[in-house]
Amino acid sequence: MIELPERTRRVSPSRLLELLQRYDCHSLVDPFMGLPTHLNYLKRHGISVHGGDLLEWFVRVGEGIVVNDQTILRDSEVAEIVEMLPGRIYSVDMFKAWEGVFFTEEQCVYLGVWHDNVRNLRSDGQTGLAILGLWRAFCYWLQKTQNPDDMQDIQPSELAWSYIRETECVVGTNLRRNTVRRGDVLATLAAQRADALFLAPPARNSFRSADARIWMWEAWWQGNPYFTIEHAYRDSLLGARASEIPAYSRALSNILSQADDYRTIIVQTTQNRLGDFESLVRNARPHVEIVAPHPYEIYLIATK
């Protein structure tokens, strides 16, 4: 049985938009973007957004819903992703290691088929949309392993088809340049300039509590069911090793000092971790406002 966390990080883009508008910011960099649906929201509301993350599938999804302005997946194209195509040879055993542990034999075959079909898409935008849609189908399966009687049995291709088709709605343009990149926080900071920097830093040693739905999908995208994110997260998530408390604080201070060019820095944290961040942010900037709409959602807004 897989453990799914009882809490999920909440990034509310509509609230973020209100903060950006209050501070007159028209562009934003998020170097810990994760799944960039919040950047898609901000893009739709005219903000120029730039995201970065270490996991490649997040970046690929970003190419679909952040960078991509117009390409969608039509019905016929979706059908070619979700089903085994005649005449193509598939690596149906690619995810056999997960069989019986997390998924059924049929689901593992589909994961292999989807992997091959998505890898064969030629458009970055379409690839990103397909990854997002398929990930939602994958999450449905994992949720169903925990709640087998509470959720409907849906044919894999039908489930994937409905989720991929839904991604069409989120494609749009804001007539501005939006980017995503694969890299650690310092590389993203150095590569972009914007009015605001949004930081929602992962907790120290967060790889230990990383959501299975996140790292397993990176494993799927890499085509390696034995893939682990531990190494990437432990050594380079914050641009430096940060497994000890002083090292973690040093890494955050370094990020804040590297962000000197940004007019506004918005750090999102929680009530429990506010103490870790407040002194660091106050050391970096003279003016800090705290907006705390919810104990799980506290914003430190630092300006020059």
Added chain:
Amino acid sequence: MTLFQDTGGDPRATAARLADVLAWYGAVGDAACGNPSGFALRKAAVGAALAQSVSPDEQEHPAIAFAGLLHAIGAIGNAAYTKNANPLSERLARIEAWDVPAQGARICATMGMLPAATADVVRWQAECWDGTGFPDQLRWNGIPRSAQCLLLADVYLRAEDPDDALATVYLRSGRSFGPDAARAFTAWFHLNGGNAPAPALPIDALTAAPGDDLTLLDTIADRVDAHNGVPGRWRRIHALADATATIAGIDAAQRAALGLAVRLYGAGELFCAEVEDAQFDPLARMGIDERAKNAGAAAGLLAENATLGHAAEILRARAAWYDGTGKPAGMKHDAIPAGSRILAAAIAFDTLREGRPSLRSGRGAPMQRVDTAAGTQFDPAVVRALATAAKAHA
């Protein structure tokens, strides 16, 4: 002039009055986005009842009720629903409509009388467990249980029958709803027999101050006018109608009712595709059905509203003609409430003066044109008073 009777400092009476204004706000939100009549009140009741099973935090229960009531107020002024000469495509309209919860949350956040969590419940009422909801595309446990209550209430109320709601919730478990929330709904459904609870608002949770009700009413009227594409209209008509009522010697109670009616009548136009003056000349008989329909709709929104209900009579009769040939049929001369006679003449005058260019140009000055309808469409005494008032305001 005060629109409401003094509550004598009774905080509960003040809160009850404010709750009535909020109920009207909810009804106006429903009208703006095409929900059936009474939907907001029912959603508040079902949401609050579900909260007992779904949301463990008791402090949030009143917030869920008020969020259910105000769930659609973000639709007032949303581009997907506003009256626009160039309507959006279906796709763009759907995307614009995703912002209704966030816009509603911003409005709720400015209303200090509501329980603190109300704005966030409104904001996340349409978020889906699998991350396909809107506006924020939150997923899994990032969505508060209180917001899931409202989504469940929405599904329950939109289902054709209660059993259909049960089936829909099961089919969408793991997609729209967390499995735990769907299970809690099923338990509630079976314990409750699938019956919707009677609408009731937790008015004790409101922190009402004297004057909040009128300020809120003015704000709503402003938003309704902006939505209808006629910003500031009720304020112009209010100044004119109030001065006309003073000159015509209307008593204070009727003037108060007229003051309310001026603020409320624009909501009747939310039901039609275009605002009234975009469709016809206010003096033409051909628009009379549409005017009567809008008048009836505005009055209908006040059904069972103890605080605002006394304006319904004025609203319903504002399309009546003085000579009895208007609607509702058979109403004429003094049988038409004085407030309705004044409101009808003031609306027509304002439309001719401030409405679209084709109405403003040609065929004489606005007051002259209203004067030509004295004795047929309008009460001659009211027209005389209106002319004096308009001259004073010019």
